[in-house]
Amino acid sequence: MELELRHLRTIRAIADAGSLTKAATALGFAQPALSTQLRRIEKALGGPLFDRDHTGARPTLLGELVLERARVLLPAVRELQEEAVRFANTVERLDRFRLGGTHGPLLGGVVDRLATARPSAPVSTYTSWSVSEISSMLVAGRLDFALIGTCGESAPPEAERLRWQVVGTDPVFVMLPDGHRFAGKEELELSWLADECWTNVPGEGCFADCFNAACTRAGFTPSQVYETDTASCVHLVQVGRAVGLCRATFPPTPGLVTRPLAGAPLAWRHLLGWHPDAPAADAAGAVSGHTRAAYAEAVARSETYARWLAEHPRFGASD
Structure with missing residues (x-):
């Protein structure tokens, strides 16, 4: 599986929510489906991204590394999309x-x-x-x-x-x-x-x-x-x-x-x-x-x- 932006958004949502259950609610997923997706993402990245127990989910060292990159990449991609839309909406009709x-x-x-x-x-x-x-x-x-x-x-x-x-x-x-x-x-x-x-x-x-x-x-x-x-x-x-x-x-x-x-x-x-x-x-x-x-x-x-x-x-x- 190749890593996609939606996977980074999922990882960030879990970290922000502090648990898979809360993240699943925020993302509109069923909790088992989110767990399955997380396992696939972790397999693609080479290891567990979260330590999970009854108190919630906390990023591992690998998870912290991925989150650090996601916090840079996701806003950059959003800005790129907004700039492209803005350009498309203005450049032809100034x-x-x-x-x-x-x-x-x-x-x-x-x-x-x-x-x-x-x-x-x-x-x-x-x-x-x-x-x-x-x-x-x-x-x-x-x-x-x-x-x-x-x-x-x-x-x-x-x-x-x-x-x-x-x-x-x-x-x-x-x-x-x-x-x-x-x-x-x-x-x-x-x-x-x-x-x-x-x-x-x-x-x-x-x-x-x-x-x-x-x-x-x-x-x-x-x-x-x-x-x-x-x-x-x-x-x-x-x-x-x-x-x-x-x-x-x-x-x-x-x-x-x-x-x-x-x-x-x-x-x-x-x-x-x-x-x-x-x-x-x-x-x-x-x-x-x-x-x-x-x-x-x-x-x-x-x-x-x-x-x-x-x-x-x-x-x-x-x-």
Whole structure:
């Protein structure tokens, strides 16, 4: 039997799990099948790789040697595969822009600016609620640039492999129906809204936990949170069914107003990402400029936010 990469993955899985039973579960094998495979691998390599007893499986000296090589080879092969896929997805079509986004306020503005600046270069878009999905597509070369958001100072995904640039940092505002008793206030205390139902768009990350923590500090627990798409959030607010959480750059919309929360207990960072080794990375400076311009336009569209920013300089566009 010739040694294959899948055999190295099996050896590493057993070492990581510390037992054949746990490794079989992680790999989706039956334990007897994994034992049989291990015996074949050990025969091919010339000796036992693990000492096994009722307490688990521990690498032998030979096993340590093989594991040392596997820890080098497996990541190297994975990087080779990713680089090959990225190359195949980009080398033939460099004169275009493939943008990914998580339903934020900037994607449309960036598309408009790129289409105006480079009318001969096709622009395509892909949106998803999943930041992980968007970042994985960026790693694989299926997207050239991504526009995402992260809660507060939380780290962006795939930070070791992707380049992320902060475009701006916004407080999270509240959407109210324009007839709400607090609609005329310039700023709201979160505790004033303790009896309200809430609505927000879905997403990954820590935002839901941060919102619950902010409510706890304000002395209450939200009675109901509707997670749904943006249009449904707006509708729920307009008909008075809920108050909504939104980015401060949320555009003016009939039937509702947006208001800041005192102390800005929640923040949202807008990020532009790309793979530093992809051919499209050469255009990162230009795309960054268009993204920053789109962000400035989004801020200017909200008079409430523009006024608020004048007194809170730590928010807004990044240097």
